[in-house]
Structure formats: structure tokens, C-alpha cells
Amino acid sequence: MNLIFEKSIENHRCTILPKTDIADYKIDDSYLRKTKVKLPEIAEVDLVRHYTNLSKKTFGVDNGFYPLGSCTMKYNPKVNDSCAALRGFSEISPNSDEEDVQGALEVIWESDRSLCEITGMDKMVFQPGAGAHAEFTSLLMIKKYFHTKGDLNRTKIIIPDSAHGTNPASASMNGFNVISIESKNGIIDLEKLDQVLDESVAALMLTNPNTLGLYDKGILEITKKVHACGALCYYDGANLNAIMGICKPGAMGFDCIHLNLHKTFSTPHGGGGPGVGALGCKSFLMDFLPTPIVIKENESFKFYKPVNSINKVTAFYGNFLVLVRALSYLKHLGSNGIREASENAVLNANYMKAKLSKTFNEPFSGYCMHEFVLDLSSFKEGYGIRALDVCKRMLDFKMHPPTMYFPLIVHEALMFEPTETEGKHTLDKAIEVLEKIVNEIKSGNLDLTQAPFTTEYSRMDEVKAARNPIIRYGN
Amino acid sequence: MSYVVTSEKEKKQMLEEIGISSIEELYKDIPKEVFLTEPLNLEEGKSEFEVLAEMRKIAQKNVIFDSTFRGAGSYRHLIPEVVKHLSSLSGFATSYTPYQAEISQGNLQSIFEYQSEICNLCDLEVSNSSIYDGASASCEALVMSLKRDKNKVLISKAIHPNYIDAIKAYAFARDIRIEEIDIEEGLTSLDNLKKKDLESVSSIIVQSPNFYGLIEDVESISTFSKDNKLECVEIVNPISLGMLKTPGEMGVELACGEAQPLGLDQGFGGPYLGFIAASNKYLRKIPGRIVGQTTDVNDKEAYVLTLQAREQHIRREKASSSICSNQALSALRCAIYMAAMGKQGIKEVAKRSFNNAHYAMEQITNIDGFSRKWKGEFFHEFVIDTKVDVDLINKALKENNIEGPYKLGKNEMLVCLTEALSKTEIDKFIDILRQVKK
Known part of the structure; x- marks a missing residue:
């Protein structure tokens, strides 16, 4: 499809600003831009057609099944968007006086209280832009916590090999050394953990249930061991959708946590963001939170700067309008609905896993949490068909493929997370498609390395894109 | 109220297929000590009508000034209705990061167009697809500007104080030393800058228009930087570039800032959009996602996420930033705004x-x-x-x-x-x- 620049026609335009009665003011020529502003010139109707057509070439949850593992692509209720569009939220300045934005502070306060109840934390803030940003911020708090105590030797962060790439990257951003530990049967190997735990460790970062969809049953022992050597436990809440109302990370022994509100709390992903990296901690870490935090005093809400605050990680209060959507979702579901969501996310995953285990290899048998991983190595070895090929073939059936080649410890991994908002009929259809694809692999009648066959676009030449990068129009 | 679709009858069939009689059995790995037996202490779920009414009441406690x-x-700023409408189309809003390029061309093309527009505004060659906001983009740009074995950065005191706070946080994280440049008549003092010991300095960061609205002499600062082999980072208000001299024109090779003025709601501070634009030499140092042009196997022009070897999901602890989810929908909205306003607007x-x-x-x-x-x-x-x-x-x-x-x-x-x-x-x-x- 033509780029918007290619649709540009001289002197076409859409928006005409209101008339103005203010005269032109002069400015010295030396301040002025001399180069052309090469933005498109386009009429409103053409603009609308351009973007409407682009949106049709973008597959979202509203288009079909989206079992992208670790991404929690659940349905995004429309009422959330209506709440965020309320002028009282969308048209207020972050620099307004406290007394004029009491409603906004109430949103922050109420979200804080609700999410602390769900996670067993004491305080929750929403300044980080997304999950990885909250990881970075939490580790910064941990760094400052040890510095404040005068404990300057804690330079290591322990991370299991099944972790998301953001965990080690966030640790490095804080100057920590990353100690990766090998998993055993998909979960933490306690012996290996013992070997690396000492007084140079600042924290363990753990996702539980982990990226294999397994709940680490040794969790209480793990957090106890970490605490025994004076280190802290960090909970990556990417997979909270499995356990809401079932158990709390705080009770598992975690000291701080992040949640991805754009996953678990159903605010849309927006093609990659914005999210909210909600950051929670136990009370002993509260003094280190990014400033400001919201407190409640005599029925009114106030900003407060924690004494040892790490300062700020975004300019204001984070992605506030996304938080409004999450609060709307929380209110809608309520106590029972939240647990029901998790239970059904786990039910859906186990149903798919049970059915697919007849056709695919499972690296880990037994029950899973909200997601599970299949290993397609045998198809690669037997038929030369890779996990990637299966994903591309799925596109022909108008469903988004699962996450592929992650976690890294399973070689031809496909990671499915169906979420609770899909019905049995949708899961059955997906299972049927996957079984059909396996038959195609075995029969060899169709060259799946060329899939997809029916989509508007075929496989991309990624090497070409990287070898000679063209990343803007007209270069 | 949980948007669970499955009926009780279907659930029963599913449990049978799994070979269990209740969902609770699936949670057998969770230690008894932490398994909740009481419901969460939250209010009961409400209908969407009640939720909307409640949220309206909260929103009304905020003052919208005339x-x-x-x-x-x-x-x-004034935001055309068409911008709000188009950026909420459901394909854009409900998709994930465009990992599957075959079914994400709309999203990918729109990011490519966004990158092009930001480069055009700044007169620079490289833009990523977004950073969380202006403050965090400034921090990421600072990290990009670091030179080996030089861990000091000079920052103007006339930068937005919240950005300075964020820069200090990132600096503490990475053990970077920050030294402030004094202000004189509201502007970054060139005299003070010239007196600085540049021994271990990597870069200089200024903002223009600065926090006080004044237009800085960025050209002199960037020349001073070049003369002393330092990097110069300019934090810039993109709307000002409709009129004022661009980073590219002033010899700045690394610009960043807050794109909220380009059609985003004030929304009590977010979601906003941090942008970074740079010269080609930064292509492999810029954090976050980048969309590049290519062709599909049938030679059809198309777009993909590219240069991913820089990113955390591949480089893990060696990545320069952990950014994963970003501000894609904000970038889309800004792109639509820039097209709607157009060259003249x-x-x-x-x-x-x-x-x-x-x-x-x-x-x-x-x-x-x-x-x-x-x-x-x-x-x-x-x-x-x-x-x-x-x-x-x-x-x-x-x-x-x-x-x-x-x-x-x-x-x-x-x-x-x-x-x-x-x-x-x-x-x-x-x-x-x-x-x-x-």
C-alpha cells in the first residue's frame, strides 16, 4: 500500500485552524528553520481512507484468536475505553493544582489499594511506562536500598534461564552482574540456587508461574533461602493472570513486584504499547519509591515524596489513561470476577494442552497454569518443518500464532496462552487447525516452509531489511 | 463479570477432557500455606453501566478549565477529531507488537511513516518507534551518548526539573556522574560550560526551548561539543520545529523529547510519547523497536521489525535498554496528527x-x-x-x-x-x- 507521503498533493490539507485576531510577531531570521517541513499534504477524506485501510491490515484481538504466550492477549472491554475518554480524565494537566485533580489522585489511590489486595504488597505506584521499565525501577530501588544501608557489595542479580529478556537487561541497566541459573524440570533447581547465593547477591528475579507455565512449588523455600543471605525477592508479574485471587506474591515471600496492566488488566496493547508498569513493594521499600506517591489524608488525596526516593523514571505519573482503563476493569470484575478470570485462564490452557498433547510433544507433562509450551523438535528432525512454519501456516486460518522460540530452553518452542476470554468453541477450532497442520506435515502434500498461502503478504525478507536498513521515507 | 465465555456445561466437558473434576485440582502445585481460602477483600463486580457512572463521578472531581x-x-493544543477517531480503530488498538509481519502490515507501515515524519521534523536520519515519554527518552539518549571510559555527563540547569530528576535516577543506576551547567539570563551559560573540566565527559545535554521557554544557542553548544569531541544531545519540543531551527541544522546528531504536543491528550501526564531522532552513526545504538522497509518473497513492498539484535529479547543482559512494550499507539496518534496538520498546519x-x-x-x-x-x-x-x-x-x-x-x-x-x-x-x-x- 502506498505510503502517506506518496499520496501527498501540493496544497491539499485537512485541518483549518480557527481564525485568529492576533498579528504576526517578528523573530530574528537566525532562529528560523530553513529546511522544508516534509510532512504530507492530504485532505481529511484521504487521510481517513489511508488509516482505515491500514487498520484493516492489522490483526488484533478484535479480529481473532490471539494465543500469544506471555502476552495475555485477552479481550479488551469497550467500557474501559469509554472511561478513559471522559473529559475529566483526558483533558487535565499533570501540572494542575492538587485540589483540582482529586479525581485523578483517587484513580491512582484506588488502583493502588485494589492491586495491593490482589498481590499482597503494601504500596503500588504507576510511574513506569511498561513492565520492563518497572523492572528497571524496582532494581534501582533495591540498589538504593542496599546503598542506604551501607551494603555496597551486593552486585549480582540471579535470574533463571527461563526468564524474559527484559529481566537481565533491566539488571544490566542498573550496573548489576547477571547470574543465570539453569532450571531443573522447568523450575528453579534448589541446589544450583544454593551454589550462587551469598552476600554479593542483591536479588532474585522470578516469574511464577514461569514462562513455561509452571508454578514453582518450591517457592516458599526459594524465597526463604534468598532472604537468608540478606538478598531480596523480585516478582515479575507477567504471568499474574494465572493466580489472581488464588494466591498472592506477597505471601510467597516477594518484596517487590511489577504488573503489566496492559496484559492482566485488559487495557489494549495498542500495537506494542502503551502499557502501565505497576510497581508494588512491601513497606520496608516504600521510602525508595519513585516520587511522588499518592497518600490519603482526611478524605483528600495528596502527593508525597518518599524520603529516599530514587527520583523519577517518567516526567509525571506514568500512562494515566491506561490506568483508568485498568481501574474500570477491576471495578467491573470485582472480587469474584478476578478469581474467575484466573481460574478460567488456567482451565482454558489445560484444556488446550490436554487435547494437543495427543498430537504434539510436551516438554513438561502434568498440569500447567495459564500457558503451556509445546516442543516441535520432532517435526524439525522428521520432516524439516519448524515451529516458525507451523506459525506461518496458522495465519491462513485467520488466527494469530503463539509465541515461538521462547522460552529459550525449549528449542522449537511454541508457547500458547489462550486467556479466559476465549470460549471452548474458539479453542476447539484452534485445536482442529493445529491437528490439520500436523497432518499436512506428515502427509508432505503441502510445502509448509512456504506458508502462509492465502494472506495478502507472504514471508518477509528480513535479511534484506537488516542488511541495508531503510527506516524512513525518501532516504 | 469476567468476560468468561464458556458455559457451565462446556466447562464440565473441558474438565472431563483434562481428567479432573474441579478447576482447583489444577492448582495442586501451590503450597497450602499461600492458597487463598477467603475471597479477595474487594468490592463485588458491577455492570458496565454502574462502572461508567462511578468513573464519571470520579472524573467530575477533576476540574476542566475553559x-x-x-x-x-x-x-x-487543538486536536482534530479525525486524529482521535482514527487512532482508536480496533486493529491498531487491540494488536500486539507486530512480530507476525504478514498480518501486521498496517501497524508496521504506520510506524515507518511515524519514523519518517519524526526524522523530517528534526532533520535527522534515524528514529525509533517510541520510548515511554520525554523524560525517559532523554535518559535513553543520554545512555546512547556515552563514550567508553567516560562516565560524566554535563546537563543544563535549564532542563525541565522532572527530566533532571529522571536523568539523575538513570545516572545512579548506571554509575554515571552528572554535573550541572549553570544558567545565565535563563539560558545555559556558555562561560560556565567552557570552564568545565572535560576530562571524563562524554556528552552535553541541553533543552531548547528550555524549561523557561527560552530558545537556547544550541548551535554554539553543538560546535563546542564537536570541538571537544563530545556528544551533544538536544531535548526539543517537536511542535516548535514547525518554525524554529532544527537539531539537524544546528549540527546536533542526537535529539529527543516529548511528542505530547503532537496530538496527544494531556491525560494527567500519560500516555505520552518519547521520541529519539539521530544521525546515522547512532543506528545500532538507538534503543527500542525500529521498522524497516523490505519486500516479501513475492517482491511486494513491505515492512518488518528490524535490527532486532540490539534488543533485550535477543541480547538479554548485553542490551543497552530493557524496553519492550513501548508507546506504539501514541506514536500512531502523533503520526496521524502530523499528517492531519500537514506541512502547512x-x-x-x-x-x-x-x-x-x-x-x-x-x-x-x-x-x-x-x-x-x-x-x-x-x-x-x-x-x-x-x-x-x-x-x-x-x-x-x-x-x-x-x-x-x-x-x-x-x-x-x-x-x-x-x-x-x-x-x-x-x-x-x-x-x-x-x-x-x-
Whole structure:
């Protein structure tokens, strides 16, 4: 499809600003831009057609099944968007006086209280832009916590090999050394953990249930061991959708946590963001939170700067309008609905896993949490068909493929997370498609390395894109 | 109320297929000590009608002012309805990061167009697809500018104080030393800069227009940087580039900032959009996702996420940033805004904001007891010294449903005007200032 620049026609335009009665003011020529502003010139109707057509070439949850593992692509209720569009939220300045934005502070306060109840934390803030940003911020708090105590030797962060790439990257951003530990049967190997735990460790970062969809049953022992050597436990809440109302990370022994509100709390992903990296901690870490935090005093809400605050990680209060959507979702579901969501996310995953285990290899048998991983190595070895090929073939059936080649410890991994908002009929259809694809692999009648066959676009030449990068129009 | 679709009958069939009789059996790995037996202490679920009514009530506790003279990093500009409408189309809103390029061409092309527009605005060659906001983008740009074995960065004191806070946080994380450059007449002091020991300095960061609205002499600072083999980072308000000299024109190779003025709601601070634009030499150092042009196997022009070897999901602890989810939908919205305003519109917005601010400055400084603190050229914000308490001024304005300037001190305020204000609104504001004085 033509780029918007290619649709540009001289002197076409859409928006005409209101008339103005203010005269032109002069400015010295030396301040002025001399180069052309090469933005498109386009009429409103053409603009609308351009973007409407682009949106049709973008597959979202509203288009079909989206079992992208670790991404929690659940349905995004429309009422959330209506709440965020309320002028009282969308048209207020972050620099307004406290007394004029009491409603906004109430949103922050109420979200804080609700999410602390769900996670067993004491305080929750929403300044980080997304999950990885909250990881970075939490580790910064941990760094400052040890510095404040005068404990300057804690330079290591322990991370299991099944972790998301953001965990080690966030640790490095804080100057920590990353100690990766090998998993055993998909979960933490306690012996290996013992070997690396000492007084140079600042924290363990753990996702539980982990990226294999397994709940680490040794969790209480793990957090106890970490605490025994004076280190802290960090909970990556990417997979909270499995356990809401079932158990709390705080009770598992975690000291701080992040949640991805754009996953678990159903605010849309927006093609990659914005999210909210909600950051929670136990009370002993509260003094280190990014400033400001919201407190409640005599029925009114106030900003407060924690004494040892790490300062700020975004300019204001984070992605506030996304938080409004999450609060709307929380209110809608309520106590029972939240647990029901998790239970059904786990039910859906186990149903798919049970059915697919007849056709695919499972690296880990037994029950899973909200997601599970299949290993397609045998198809690669037997038929030369890779996990990637299966994903591309799925596109022909108008469903988004699962996450592929992650976690890294399973070689031809496909990671499915169906979420609770899909019905049995949708899961059955997906299972049927996957079984059909396996038959195609075995029969060899169709060259799946060329899939997809029916989509508007075929496989991309990624090497070409990287070898000679063209990343803007007209270069 | 949980959007669970499956009926009880279907659930039973599913449990049978798994070979269990209740969902609870699936949770057998969770230790008894932590398994909740009581429901969460939250309110019961409500219908969407009740939720909307409740949220409306909360929203009504916030004041929406008829007109505002407050900026300081978040600005009220006019946003065409078409921008709001198009950016909420459900394909864009409900998709994930475009990992499957075959079914994400709309999203990918729109990011490519966004990158192109940002490069054009800044006169630079490389843009990523977004960073969380202006402050975090400034921090990421700072990290990009670091040179091996040089861990000190000079930052202007005239940068937005919240950005300075964020820069200090990132600096603490990475053990970077920050030294501030003094200000003189509201501008980054070149004299002070020239006196700095540059021994272990990697880069210099300035903002223009700076926090006080003044236009910095970025050209001299970037020349000084080049002469001393330092990197120069400019934090810039993108709307000003409809009119003012661009980073590229001034020899700056690394620019960043907050794109909220390009069509994003003020929304109490977010979601906003951090942008980074740079010269080609930064191509492999820029963090976050980048979309590149390619072809599919049938030679059809198409777009993909590219240069991913820089990113955390591949490089893990060796990645320069952990950013994963970003501000894609904000970037889309800004791209639509830039196209809607177009070549002419963006110039007009910049020039009208400039004109309105200069008109207001003239009028205000004609009132006895109000004067400009510094005399330098400015874009759409300026600092006023007053003999009257700023609190009194803002109280009087508030009584007229006008949000007053940003308070810098008891008798010092930062006044902001954009194209969203009419002459009538500005004149009313001036009248109130005049009366407060009496």
C-alpha cells in the first residue's frame, strides 16, 4: 500500500485552524528553520481512507484468536475505553493544582489499594511506562536500598534461564552482574540456587508461574533461602493472570513486584504499547519509591515524596489513561470476577494442552497454569518443518500464532496462552487447525516452509531489511 | 463479570477432557500455606453501566478549565477529531507488537511513516518507534551518548526539573556522574560550560526551548561539543520545529523529547510519547523497536521489525535498554496528527503559539508590577516576575475557570500560550491580572 507521503498533493490539507485576531510577531531570521517541513499534504477524506485501510491490515484481538504466550492477549472491554475518554480524565494537566485533580489522585489511590489486595504488597505506584521499565525501577530501588544501608557489595542479580529478556537487561541497566541459573524440570533447581547465593547477591528475579507455565512449588523455600543471605525477592508479574485471587506474591515471600496492566488488566496493547508498569513493594521499600506517591489524608488525596526516593523514571505519573482503563476493569470484575478470570485462564490452557498433547510433544507433562509450551523438535528432525512454519501456516486460518522460540530452553518452542476470554468453541477450532497442520506435515502434500498461502503478504525478507536498513521515507 | 465465555456445561466437558473434576485440582502445585481460602477483600463486580457512572463521578472531581496558561511539559493544543477517531480503530488498538509481519502490515507501515515524519521534523536520519515519554527518552539518549571510559555527563540547569530528576535516577543506576551547567539570563551559560573540566565527559545535554521557554544557542553548544569531541544531545519540543531551527541544522546528531504536543491528550501526564531522532552513526545504538522497509518473497513492498539484535529479547543482559512494550499507539496518534496538520498546519500551530505568547507577553509587561525575568527570545512560554503573589493571581484566575501559569516561586511564574487560546481568552486573562494587581 502506498505510503502517506506518496499520496501527498501540493496544497491539499485537512485541518483549518480557527481564525485568529492576533498579528504576526517578528523573530530574528537566525532562529528560523530553513529546511522544508516534509510532512504530507492530504485532505481529511484521504487521510481517513489511508488509516482505515491500514487498520484493516492489522490483526488484533478484535479480529481473532490471539494465543500469544506471555502476552495475555485477552479481550479488551469497550467500557474501559469509554472511561478513559471522559473529559475529566483526558483533558487535565499533570501540572494542575492538587485540589483540582482529586479525581485523578483517587484513580491512582484506588488502583493502588485494589492491586495491593490482589498481590499482597503494601504500596503500588504507576510511574513506569511498561513492565520492563518497572523492572528497571524496582532494581534501582533495591540498589538504593542496599546503598542506604551501607551494603555496597551486593552486585549480582540471579535470574533463571527461563526468564524474559527484559529481566537481565533491566539488571544490566542498573550496573548489576547477571547470574543465570539453569532450571531443573522447568523450575528453579534448589541446589544450583544454593551454589550462587551469598552476600554479593542483591536479588532474585522470578516469574511464577514461569514462562513455561509452571508454578514453582518450591517457592516458599526459594524465597526463604534468598532472604537468608540478606538478598531480596523480585516478582515479575507477567504471568499474574494465572493466580489472581488464588494466591498472592506477597505471601510467597516477594518484596517487590511489577504488573503489566496492559496484559492482566485488559487495557489494549495498542500495537506494542502503551502499557502501565505497576510497581508494588512491601513497606520496608516504600521510602525508595519513585516520587511522588499518592497518600490519603482526611478524605483528600495528596502527593508525597518518599524520603529516599530514587527520583523519577517518567516526567509525571506514568500512562494515566491506561490506568483508568485498568481501574474500570477491576471495578467491573470485582472480587469474584478476578478469581474467575484466573481460574478460567488456567482451565482454558489445560484444556488446550490436554487435547494437543495427543498430537504434539510436551516438554513438561502434568498440569500447567495459564500457558503451556509445546516442543516441535520432532517435526524439525522428521520432516524439516519448524515451529516458525507451523506459525506461518496458522495465519491462513485467520488466527494469530503463539509465541515461538521462547522460552529459550525449549528449542522449537511454541508457547500458547489462550486467556479466559476465549470460549471452548474458539479453542476447539484452534485445536482442529493445529491437528490439520500436523497432518499436512506428515502427509508432505503441502510445502509448509512456504506458508502462509492465502494472506495478502507472504514471508518477509528480513535479511534484506537488516542488511541495508531503510527506516524512513525518501532516504 | 469476567468476560468468561464458556458455559457451565462446556466447562464440565473441558474438565472431563483434562481428567479432573474441579478447576482447583489444577492448582495442586501451590503450597497450602499461600492458597487463598477467603475471597479477595474487594468490592463485588458491577455492570458496565454502574462502572461508567462511578468513573464519571470520579472524573467530575477533576476540574476542566475553559482556558489554560499552564504548560511546563504538558500542553493543551487543538486536536482534530479525525486524529482521535482514527487512532482508536480496533486493529491498531487491540494488536500486539507486530512480530507476525504478514498480518501486521498496517501497524508496521504506520510506524515507518511515524519514523519518517519524526526524522523530517528534526532533520535527522534515524528514529525509533517510541520510548515511554520525554523524560525517559532523554535518559535513553543520554545512555546512547556515552563514550567508553567516560562516565560524566554535563546537563543544563535549564532542563525541565522532572527530566533532571529522571536523568539523575538513570545516572545512579548506571554509575554515571552528572554535573550541572549553570544558567545565565535563563539560558545555559556558555562561560560556565567552557570552564568545565572535560576530562571524563562524554556528552552535553541541553533543552531548547528550555524549561523557561527560552530558545537556547544550541548551535554554539553543538560546535563546542564537536570541538571537544563530545556528544551533544538536544531535548526539543517537536511542535516548535514547525518554525524554529532544527537539531539537524544546528549540527546536533542526537535529539529527543516529548511528542505530547503532537496530538496527544494531556491525560494527567500519560500516555505520552518519547521520541529519539539521530544521525546515522547512532543506528545500532538507538534503543527500542525500529521498522524497516523490505519486500516479501513475492517482491511486494513491505515492512518488518528490524535490527532486532540490539534488543533485550535477543541480547538479554548485553542490551543497552530493557524496553519492550513501548508507546506504539501514541506514536500512531502523533503520526496521524502530523499528517492531519500537514506541512502547512504544523507551521501555523507553531507560529500561532509563538504569536499568542508574544502578544500576551507584551500585554502583561505593560501592567505595572509585571516584568519579564529574562530578556532572551522565546517560543511559547516565558517567565514573569510579579509584585503580587502568584497564588493570589491563580486564585483569581481559577474563579473565572482559567488555569493560571505554572508557579516557579512566590513571585515568579511560567506563562504558556498555545494556538488553542483565542484573543478574547487572552484579553480576559490580562484583565484579571490587571485587577489582581489593584
